[in-house]
Amino acid sequence: MTLARPDCPDGAAARRAAREGYAGHTAGLAPGFVQGNLVVLPAADAADFLRFCVANPKPCPLLAVSEPGDPHLPALGADLDLRTDLPRYRVWRAGELVAEPTDILAHWRTDLVAFVLGCSFSFEEALIADGIPLKHLAMGRNVAMWRTSIPCTPAGRFAGPLVVSMRPFRPADAIRAIAITSRFPAVHGAPVHIGHPHLIGIEDLSAPHYGEPVPVEDDELPLFWACGVTPQAVIVAARVPFAITHAPGCMLVTDLRNSRLAAL
Structure with a gap:
């Protein structure tokens, strides 16, 4: 059961709410803190996806990339765990959506690389x-x-x-x-x-x-x-063998401040 929309003053509170069962969208949560789209791929596909992000910076502005098998990104949050800290995920096989879990502990593998992309x-x-x-x-x-x-x-x-x-x-x-x-x-x-x-x-x-x-x-x-949902359309079009993404609107809320991303 989805919990009521939480009051989250910061990114840590938003991530904690996701761990505790909040499965709704994150628009308006933790005002002032950067939210990110998530794409998780096997290491064998990570280099090509990195090149895809570089070639398409408008939909895929890259904020962080994990080491293979490591679900933590300390630069985005000291307690952050990519396996549990989004309200809802999508699991893809051969370009088909096969599950929308509230955590990906059962799907995590030692060869997986996570990409966090900027969010509108x-x-x-x-x-x-x-x-x-x-x-x-x-x-x-x-x-x-x-x-x-x-x-x-x-x-x-x-x-x-x-x-x-x-x-x-x-x-x-x-x-x-x-x-x-x-x-x-x-x-x-x-x-x-x-x-x-x-x-x-x-x-x-x-x-x-x-x-x-x-x-x-x-x-x-x-x-x-x-939009950072672009990789999900690409996963479908290219029939990528295995991938994990955020569910649309259910973002990773980080400890970065939005003000740090302004170019001027």
Whole structure:
């Protein structure tokens, strides 16, 4: 049973809540602290995925890489354990989703390498601080995400579509949101597309592929950011033999401060 949404003043509290059974999304948890997407792969695939991240920095801004078999990343949190500290995970075999556990203790292996990628939840703090409303947070929903018709740059076996997250804004707020998020390249940076979702292969804004729908009013513009769920679409497209990821919206909350990621 999923616990009620916890009050988490920092990253350590958010990780502790996940260990204790919280399995919901992390948007808005631990304000001020960096959240990350997770990708775990066998060492045999790690070099190609690292090259994929370098070739696709907008959806895959790399924050940290573990040593093979080591579930700890002290640079992101002294007590952090990648096997237990996310609310929910996804386990993939041959590109098929086979499980969504709340920990990966039973799936961990000595050859696994973990990658933590920047998350747009981090730049949301800067938008809120500037007084720009975020509708999905006001509605208590996970952000809406779609697979697009934009291909990623391939690397080894890793190839597939770019995934984007969407947030609607009135035009004046949209201009400010673009300027603010461009200061955070380590967590996806500026949007990759504005308006006209059909131009990037999105036919129905009411039916996201991941997350929850967020309505776009007639006086609002949808802004689309590159998303760290992209590796999950690539895992499916490339039929990667084995992988573990976060469940969309269920991020690793670290001890890093969002303010440290600002470029300016």
